Amino acid sequence: MTTDIKEIIIQLESHCLWIETIGEQGEKLGIDEIDLRNVNLSQYPLDQAYITACIFDGMNLNHKDISSSLLCSSTFxxxxxxxxxxCKSNVSYADFTNANIKAARLADSECIETVFVKADLSDANLVAGLFNETDFRDAVLFNADVRLATFERVLLKGAKLTGVRGLGEAFIKSINIGTPEHPIILLGAEAKQWLQFKSLNNE
Incomplete structure (x- = not known):
């Protein structure tokens, strides 16, 4: 994690040029295991990049375009x-504990074993996302849109689900309303019924 900040800036500028010229110039960003907390990312695009196992903890990335990027194992x-x-990003194995993800777009995203513990996903667009063993424990999902999303072995203990939209069109295979150590698995129709009940009740 000791990569020079100047070197990172050069790579970010090259990625910006790569996007602007549609790949004619510059180079697509590919970084791994970099601590980005001391880098000012405000003027650099982060879409269509490979940013794996990097640290974004505590940063301000509101309204940032990080679409179509590979963000596996990074922490937020x-x-x-x-x-x-x-949108269309792969955030599998990433950690969004306590993150503010209000009104963000995670449509068509891949979230395998992604951690959203205590994250705020109010009004988030989760349409057609793949959520497999995703951890939403104690997360806030008020009015989140889950149309065409797939839920499989998703952890939901303590999650606030009031107003969740699109459950009728979601693919709810299974959910875990217990813990990883002591799972309480609900399947198919029973899982969807539990979610629909939670979405209609203020808790």
């Missing part, structure tokens, strides 16, 4: 991602 703990665009 306490990060502000309000209104950010993560």
């Amino acid at each position: 703990i306490y990060t502000n991602l309000e209104g950010a665009d993560l």
Whole structure:
């Protein structure tokens, strides 16, 4: 994690040029295991990039375009991602604990074993997302849109689900309303019924 900040800036500028010239110039961003907390990312695009196992903890990335990027195993703990665009991104194994993800777009995203513990996903667009063993424990999903999303072995203990939209069109295979150590698995119609009940009740 000791990569020079100047070197990162050069790579970010090259990625910006790569996007602007549709790949004619510059180079697509590919970084791994980099601590980005001391880098000012405000003027650099992060879409269509490979950013794996990097640290974004506590950063302000509100309304940032990070769409179509590979973000596997990166951490966004306490990060502000309000209104950010993560559409078509792969955030499998990433950690969004306590992150602000209000009104963000995670449509068509891949979230395998992604951690959203205590994250705020109010009004988030989760349409057609793949949620497999995703951890939403104690997360806030008020009015989130889950149309065409797939839920399989998703952890939901303590999640606030009031107003969740699109459950009728979602693919609810199974959910875990217990813990990883002591799972309480609900399947198919029973899982969808539980979610629909929670979405209609203020808790």
